[in-house]
Amino acid sequence: MTPPTSSASLSHKPASAGLAVTLSGRLDADGVSGIWDEAVRLAANPGQRLTVDAQAVDYCDGAGLALLVELRRGAEAARAEFQLDGLNQRFRDLYDQFSPQDLLPPPSHKEKPSLPEEVGRKAAILIDDIYALIAFIGEFAVALVRAAANPRRVRWRDAVNVAETAGVNAFPIIVLIGFLMGLIMAFQSAIPLKQFGAEIFVANLLALSLLRELGPLVTAIILAGRSGSAFAAEIGTMTVNEEINALRTMGLDPVRFLVVSRVLATMAMTPMLTLFFSLAGLVGGALVMLSLGYPLVAFVNQVQMSVTLGDMLGGLVKASVFSLLVCAIGCQRGLRTRGGASSVGQSTTSAVVSGIVLIAVADGVFAVVFYVMDW
Amino acid sequence: MQAPVIEVSGLTMGYGENVVLRDISFSVQPGEVFVILGGSGCGKSTLLKNMIGLFPPMSGTVSIQGRNIVGAHGRKLREILRSFGVMYQSGALFGSLTLLENICLPLEEFTRLPRDAREAVARLKLKLVGLAGSEDKLPSELSGGMQKRAAIARAMALDPAILFLDEPQAGLDPVTSAGIDELVLTLAASLGITFVIVSHELASIFAVADRVIMLDPQTKGIIAQGPPAELRDHSDNPKVRQFFNREA
Numbered sequence: 267m268t269p270p271t272s273s274a275s276l277s278h279k280p281a282s283a284g285l286a287v288t289l290s291g292r293l294d295a296d297g298v299s300g301i302w303d304e305a306v307r308l309a310a311n312p313g314q315r316l317t318v319d320a321q322a323v324d325y326c327d328g329a330g331l332a333l334l335v336e337l338r339r340g341a342e343a344a345r346a347e348f349q350l351d352g353l354n355q356r357f358r359d360l361y362d363q364f365s366p367q368d369l370l371p372p373p374s375h376k377e378k379p380s381l382p383e384e385v386g387r388k389a390a391i392l393i394d395d396i397y398a399l400i401a402f403i404g405e406f407a408v409a410l411v412r413a414a415a416n417p418r419r420v421r422w423r424d425a426v427n428v429a430e431t432a433g434v435n436a437f438p439i440i441v442l443i444g445f446l447m448g449l450i451m452a453f454q455s456a457i458p459l460k461q462f463g464a465e466i467f468v469a470n471l472l473a474l475s476l477l478r479e480l481g482p483l484v485t486a487i488i489l490a491g492r493s494g495s496a497f498a499a500e501i502g503t504m505t506v507n508e509e510i511n512a513l514r515t516m517g518l519d520p521v522r523f524l525v526v527s528r529v530l531a532t533m534a535m536t537p538m539l540t541l542f543f544s545l546a547g548l549v550g551g552a553l554v555m556l557s558l559g560y561p562l563v564a565f566v567n568q569v570q571m572s573v574t575l576g577d578m579l580g581g582l583v584k585a586s587v588f589s590l591l592v593c594a595i596g597c598q599r600g601l602r603t604r605g606g607a608s609s610v611g612q613s614t615t616s617a618v619v620s621g622i623v624l625i626a627v628a629d630g631v632f633a634v635v636f637y638v639m640d641w
Numbered sequence: 642m643q644a645p646v647i648e649v650s651g652l653t654m655g656y657g658e659n660v661v662l663r664d665i666s667f668s669v670q671p672g673e674v675f676v677i678l679g680g681s682g683c684g685k686s687t688l689l690k691n692m693i694g695l696f697p698p699m700s701g702t703v704s705i706q707g708r709n710i711v712g713a714h715g716r717k718l719r720e721i722l723r724s725f726g727v728m729y730q731s732g733a734l735f736g737s738l739t740l741l742e743n744i745c746l747p748l749e750e751f752t753r754l755p756r757d758a759r760e761a762v763a764r765l766k767l768k769l770v771g772l773a774g775s776e777d778k779l780p781s782e783l784s785g786g787m788q789k790r791a792a793i794a795r796a797m798a799l800d801p802a803i804l805f806l807d808e809p810q811a812g813l814d815p816v817t818s819a820g821i822d823e824l825v826l827t828l829a830a831s832l833g834i835t836f837v838i839v840s841h842e843l844a845s846i847f848a849v850a851d852r853v854i855m856l857d858p859q860t861k862g863i864i865a866q867g868p869p870a871e872l873r874d875h876s877d878n879p880k881v882r883q884f885f886n887r888e889a
């Protein structure tokens with residue numbers, strides 16, 4: 267379909283006190299792309315007067331008009347007179363709607379900021395961010411207290427849905443990762459311990475680390491990747507579509523309406539997921555021990571001796587707190603979304619990253635608290 | 642009479658099992674401003690999306706410049722797609738690009754124009770729809786009406802022979818709306834662009850439309866066809882008269 271060569275052509279010759287350019291053919295995107303650069307070069311240095319003869323132009327669309335207006339702009343910028351002759355009246359009507367100023371970028375007030383300005387701006391954004399987070403924590407706390415005072419106002423149907431998508435549907439991946447981690451840890455630690463004839467202590471190592479530390483930690487990280495991001499994307503899209511504004515003007519607090527049910531559902535589900543994670547890990551470990559020739563009873567006894575109910579409860583408390591953080595930060599990032607599709611992407615990324623950072627910080631705090639409390 | 646640019650014949654369409662419109666046939670002449678009318682929810686957007694090949698119809702054909710778009714794919718489809726521009730009811734501007742970039746995108750992908758030429762074309766398009774000076778704004782920083790106008794500018798970027806506009810004037814003030822009418826008329830007259838417009842704005846329909854068809858959800862078909870003034874004054878269908886005379 268496209269013609270092999272440019273369908274428009276340009277010729278020029280010196281004229282009295284200037285330059286005469288003759289255009290012919292079809293001035294559409296195809297034609298113009300072949301002659302644009304030459305035309306612009308000519309217009310930059312026309313002498314005193316640039317005359318364009320468009321008698322032989324038989325079609326001129328947006329691209330052609332852009333060329334004509336650009337020629338005029340170039341000529342006037344070089345302080346030359348510009349004259350356009352012979353353009354068919356139907357294209358002339360369109361051409362007359364434009365002036366050379368239309369091609370200039372609007373005067374921008376954006377100068378490149380200096381370094382201190384940049385640093386200041388970033389700091390201000392960070393402070394705003396922290397401020398928004400604190401405000402959100404406040405709103406959320408109020409919403410939670412209200413929900414406790416009046417449980418019927420919580421959207422339990424939503425909560426059940428979230429419990430299914432964030433909890434039940436996460437079961438396979440949780441069990442798989444738990445099983446593999448248990449298997450790998452048991453195997454890796456069995457090799458050095460074997461040198462001392464202490465393979466049986468693999469059970470202690472596994473039970474303690476899974477129940478107290480790895481179970482809650484890895485479950486929470488999976489939660490951040492699976493559900494924290496989903497909450498941010500969902501609520502972020504609602505923000506972009508003004509659904510959140512619609513909720514606000516209906517007098518419905520988005521935090522109560524959207525966040526509370528999600529947080530309650532994930533907080534209820536995560537401890538269970540953590541238990542399954544640890545259980546799957548222990549099954550993986552048991553498999554390794556069986557293959558090393560220990561009977562299952564020995565492994566189970568050893569596990570029972572090495573951990574207490576307190577260890578397990580400590581792990582579950584951690585898991586709930588982690589899930590609260592992950593879920594709340596996901597919702598907050600969603601509510602904070604501004605702009606279009608790309609900002610939803612940013613919110614989602616930020617939800618996962620902040621979620622994982624919060625988990626790590628909270629884990630450190632727990633380590634200290636448990637140490638002080640001798641738990 | 643010239644060969645029609647668009648010829649729809651026996652088109653039946655819907656979603657899943659649910660038929661929205663049945664056995665629609667009509668044709669659009671080159672350079673004509675053709676308006677699709679009908680109450681809200683009667684299937685105007687659905688018809689438009691079937692005509693531009695977004696959804697496959699249940700049966701029938703849509704030929705654009707003599708080429709059937711139903712079932713077309715690959716190179717053939719790309720060629721047909723090049724011949725028209727579409728403005729969606731919700732604007733559908735790319736949110737991560739500025740207005741200028743939104744309009745430059747098709748120029749960049751489909752023409753060999755140098756960069757400053759692309760920007761010049763894009764700036765003139767924005768000027769045409771009255772958005773000069775907003776080049777560097779993101780779509781989310783625009784009002785609803787401004788987004789509509791920017792979407793029209795993007796649909797025109799490649800100067801296609803046919804423009805499909807889904808409710809270009811909903812939500813615009815009368816002055817801007819009249820400006821769009823003017824633009825449609827100038828483009829149809831000077832460049833011979835064919836317009837297929839979904840619209841409810843009576844004033845604008847009378848100002849620009851050469852011919853209209855009116856869809857009806859009860860019969861799932863076309864209940865009237867012809868120049869708008871004629872339908873208003875001489876139609877014997879009460880629904881049509883109601884529509885044109887704004888009676889409840």
Ligand SMILES: Nc1ncnc2c1ncn2[C@@H]1O[C@H](COP(=O)(O)OP(=O)(O)OP(=O)(O)O)[C@@H](O)[C@H]1O
Pocket residue numbers: 656661679680681682683684685686687688730
């Ligand atoms: N994606 C979809 N899936 C199922 N049904 C749909 C879908 N989009 C539209 N419909 C149905 O098809 C019918 C026609 O919708 P359409 O969007 O074409 O209406 P319209 O005439 O453009 O209305 P409006 O003037 O309000 O834009 C409606 O009954 C609608 O419920």
Ligand SMILES: [Mg+2]
Pocket residue numbers: 685686687730807
């Ligand atoms: Mg519609």
